[in-house]
Amino acid sequence: MPSQFSIVIIDPDQLSRDAIVATLRPYSDSITLAGSVDNFTDGASAIQRNAPNVVFLGVDDLLKGVKDVQCITLLYPRVSVIACSSEKSSEWILALMRAGAVEYLLRPIAEEELKQSLQKVGRFLFAAPEEKVPAGRIIAVYNPIGGMGTTTIAVNLAAALAEEGTKVALVDLNLDAGDVSTFLNVNPTYTLSSVTTNVERLDANFLMSVMTRHASGPFVLTEPLEVDEAVSITPEQVQRILQLLRGIFNYVIVDCVGQLAGCNLAIFNSSNQILFTTTLSLPALKNTKRYLSAMAGKGFGRDRVKLVINRYLPKSDIQVKDAEKVLGMPVYQAIPNEYSSVVDSINKGMPVVKLLPRSAIAKSILGLAEQVKEQSGAEAPRRAPVRLGQ
Ligand SMILES: Nc1ncnc2c1ncn2[C@@H]1O[C@H](COP(=O)(O)OP(=O)(O)O)[C@@H](O)[C@H]1O
Ligand SMILES: [Mg+2]
Numbered sequence: 104m105p106s107q108f109s110i111v112i113i114d115p116d117q118l119s120r121d122a123i124v125a126t127l128r129p130y131s132d133s134i135t136l137a138g139s140v141d142n143f144t145d146g147a148s149a150i151q152r153n154a155p156n157v158v159f160l161g162v163d164d165l166l167k168g169v170k171d172v173q174c175i176t177l178l179y180p181r182v183s184v185i186a187c188s189s190e191k192s193s194e195w196i197l198a199l200m201r202a203g204a205v206e207y208l209l210r211p212i213a214e215e216e217l218k219q220s221l222q223k224v225g226r227f228l229f230a231a232p233e234e235k236v237p238a239g240r241i242i243a244v245y246n247p248i249g250g251m252g253t254t255t256i257a258v259n260l261a262a263a264l265a266e267e268g269t270k271v272a273l274v275d276l277n278l279d280a281g282d283v284s285t286f287l288n289v290n291p292t293y294t295l296s297s298v299t300t301n302v303e304r305l306d307a308n309f310l311m312s313v314m315t316r317h318a319s320g321p322f323v324l325t326e327p328l329e330v331d332e333a334v335s336i337t338p339e340q341v342q343r344i345l346q347l348l349r350g351i352f353n354y355v356i357v358d359c360v361g362q363l364a365g366c367n368l369a370i371f372n373s374s375n376q377i378l379f380t381t382t383l384s385l386p387a388l389k390n391t392k393r394y395l396s397a398m399a400g401k402g403f404g405r406d407r408v409k410l411v412i413n414r415y416l417p418k419s420d421i422q423v424k425d426a427e428k429v430l431g432m433p434v435y436q437a438i439p440n441e442y443s444s445v446v447d448s449i450n451k452g453m454p455v456v457k458l459l460p461r462s463a464i465a466k467s468i469l470g471l472a473e474q475v476k477e478q479s480g481a482e483a484p485r486r487a488p489v490r491l492g493q
Pocket of ligand 2: 249250253254255277282360
């Protein structure tokens with residue numbers, strides 16, 4: 104693992120340059136300053152000469168900044184650009200991130216923020232090629248219609264799997280009406296569409312910069328804010344995002360809904376397991392039967408598709424064994440009906456497994472997580488995060 108990474112600072116604002124240099128001084132054993140210049144021309148030659156890992160780029164003019172970021176990322180795709188500016192507007196942030204910057208720092212640059220963004224970039228720079236990271240498992244949680252608790256199960260499964268040393272991504276690919284952000288009470292600046300508008304130059308650094316870590320553990324990539332943006336997401340983009348996520352995370356949990364077509368097929372093709380969620384009502388089981396057989400016809404059979412019964416009531420007319428008989432397949436896990444716990448969890452923006460870990464519903468989801476882990480065949484791979492200057 105490299106013990107060093109190098110940076111170049113390009114910023115007309117001397118105070119800003121000095122602030123970065125001063126903040127990084129205590130870390131000189133792990134960070135090398137390969138250049139600090141006040142104009143782009145000198146900066147470009149410093150990049151060419153030194154091949155730094157990170158470029159801090161001061162931006163005072165948005166159009167020029169966007170062009171400069173594009174130029175660096177196009178010519179030197181391995182360089183992570185951190186944009187620094189005095190401008191707070193989300194238009195600037197979004198434009199520069201879309202151009203390829205992986206982080207955005209507001210001047211005057213706060214020491215803590217600078218360290219955090221370097222840590223984020225550094226962790227992935229260092230972790231990438233040297234250690235052979237086994238491919239992460241992609242688990243789709245799916246019901247074609249919705250209303251069965253797919254999101255509830257996806258959010259809780261992700262939180263249950265995320266523990267020390269196990270990195271989990273939770274991706275909302277319910278493109279028309281995603282609600283992972285509501286369940287977790289997050290309001291991210293970046294969503295799936297920030298990723299898909301940049302898909303050609305998408306890499307692990309960029310992907311990480313648009314994901315938000317939730318207090319319950321998983322890193323989340325939420326649904327697009329605008330319906331229009333969702334329409335333009337293609338199956339190829341979905342596949343590419345999932346493949347990249349698989350290289351970064353141990354588990355990638357995907358919340359999905361809708362027809363057996365387009366993006367959903369791309370998700371299923373990439374998935375190691377598909378958890379089909381349903382309830383024990385007649386209409387739900389009838390639909391489940393139709394869909395399971397259609398999925399089997401497309402090559403997603405029992406080896407990949409597992410049945411999760413949600414809102415299970417021990418005294419209901421239809422029992423688990425009846426469902427197994429009708430559907431011709433064993434139930435992987437039954438999750439009890441616990442309305443007040445689920446509503447409480449949604450209102451607090453915290454998964455039940457963390458909010459009420461002793462509840463029956465939390466225990467059954469932890470049981471589901473155990474099965475998912477067992478199925479993955481081995482202990483979840485562990486990777487120590489790299490800390491700057493430590
Ligand atoms: N195990 C459960 N017990 C009680 N209520 C549940 C349970 N799982 C989900 N719900 C409720 O069902 C509704 C739909 O759940 P949701 O996860 O949004 O389903 P989907 O994603 O399939 O549309 C939510 O209002 C949620 O509160
Ligand atoms: Mg949902």
